[in-house]
Every structure is written in C-alpha cells, then in structure tokens.
Amino acid sequence: MKNLFTILICFLITNNFNAQERYITKHGTISFFSHSPVEDIEAINSQVLSIIDKENGNIAISILMKSFMFEKSLMQEHFNENYIESDKFPKATFTGKILNINNLENKNSVLIEGDMTIHGISNKIEIEADIEINKNDISLKGKFPIVVSDYDIKIPSVVKNNIAKTIEVSFLLNHKKYN
C-alpha cells in the first residue's frame, strides 16, 4: 500500500509535467478533536503533504502519524503506541477525486470522494470542502467525522469515557502551483 502511494505521488508529479496543472503543499494542516465528558483531546499535524492534479481533479494526501502534536505528552504517547500503532502504520493516506473541479461556476464548495487509509484499514469516504481556486494556488478547507471503530482502532475500556467514538477532523490545505 505504502509503495503504491509512493508510485502514485511520483506519477502525479512527473507525469504530464508540461501541463503545469499540479498544485502541491508540504505544510498543510490537519487537526482532530475528541470531546468526551472526561476530557477534550486535540492534536495538530502541520506537515501534511497534498497534491492536486487540476486537470482531472485527482488528489493525494499523505501524513505522518508521529507528526501529530498533543497538548500532553502522555496523550501523544498513548495515541502513537496504543491506538494508532504508528511504528507499524506510520502514515495515513487519502487518494481520491475532487468532483467537477473544472465546472465550479462560482460555487465555493466541492465534494471529494476517495479512499482513506488509517491504521492499515481503508474506507471509502465522501468529504465536503470549501475550495478557492486562484491562478497560482488552490486552497481546501473543511471538516469531517471519523468513526474510530471503522479503522479497527481499539480503545481499552479503562479510558473508554475519555475518548469520543466519533472524532472530528479539520483540514486546511493551501496548495501552490508546482513548477
């Protein structure tokens, strides 16, 4: 899976190089928020890699799980060691398509369809995002929920009340034209 993704990224970057329709960010932000009666947990990752091919709307996003920064180091430790198992699954990826990217007609929201892989498990998802397309940049912004059990992430019963069953994920990706 990981190799497939690397190939896809190389393909996205090198293929059709003259078209000049690739947009990329290496410093996108993805954060997640878990609310529970016991505590709120938030983590931010500002090293998100995302590439858009504007010609067909293809998008590939990749993040490192170890890059999530938590307020408390204990939360970060539990997240990496017990829940996400980031030594075994160091990355999460999304590959999909921004629908109708070239026929937006003044609309500023788009639907993105694709496969999300977290903790070694892939699921088809649909995300609504705000989009802004300029000559040299494309920005995507939005929020979507993730059900923890969909990705086979096991939460021990002792801390069951500390972690929400559905996590809210926010993203802000400011792509720049790649040249």
Next chain:
Amino acid sequence: MSKKKILIFLVLSIIIVTSLFIYKEYNKPHINVAKATPKIVINSQQILKEYQENENKANTKYLDQIVQISGKVSKLEATNDNRIIITLKNDDKSAISTVICHLTSEENNKLKKLKEGQNIIVKGICTGYLMDIILIRCVLVKI
C-alpha cells in the same frame, strides 16, 4: 486504637502517593529538544541517502529520535501559525526529496539571522518520510 490510626494513616498515604504519581504522569512534559543530547548526529545528504535506499530500515533507526542534522538552507517558509520552516538542500539535483525542519516558536527570534544558502546545524525529532524527511520541534544548534 493506635493500630487503627496507623492503618488509616498508611491507607491515606498510599492514596496520596498514587494520586500524585498519576497526576505527574498525566501532566508529564514533552521532551525538551533544546536541552536533550541528540541520539544521532548526521548530515542531510547521508540521512536522505538512507531514506531513499530503504525507508523502513531508516525508520527503525531515526523515527521518534532526536536527530542533529547539518545542511544548507534552501528555503525559508512559515507555517499557518507563524513558525519557521527550514528546508535543507539536497545536493542531488535530480532528486525531489529534501529535509524539512519545523522549528519551535521559541526559535522565531532567530529568523533575521537565517539566510538561504547558509550552512546550519539543526536538532529535532524525526517523524518520518513523505516526499521529504520531516523533523518537528526543531531548534537551531549553529547558525
């Protein structure tokens, strides 16, 4: 009577010590990269070579470790919340991979001293490899 008192005292002390331990553990601070000794000292070209040859093998060596890297600044940028991002140059011009270092906000005051093309030494925690090697919580060791 006095035996009972001792028992109560013992139980209370155990409860207090345990709570203190849990509290301390829960509020354990993040590792202070500035003060920590780096586990590995290397230059940007060497670590890039290792990651390009075998990402999994390199991960077992570098992931989550405090790594001190020397290299040449190729790009200076800022995050959405205004922290410095330094990209270290890859001498292999055909390669697209670089080393990306995200500095802590405490390093913001050193921005004026930083220039593209300059040789620096930076210390941070390696979180892995996407298109580039990524280091977070970085501090500048030598400008």
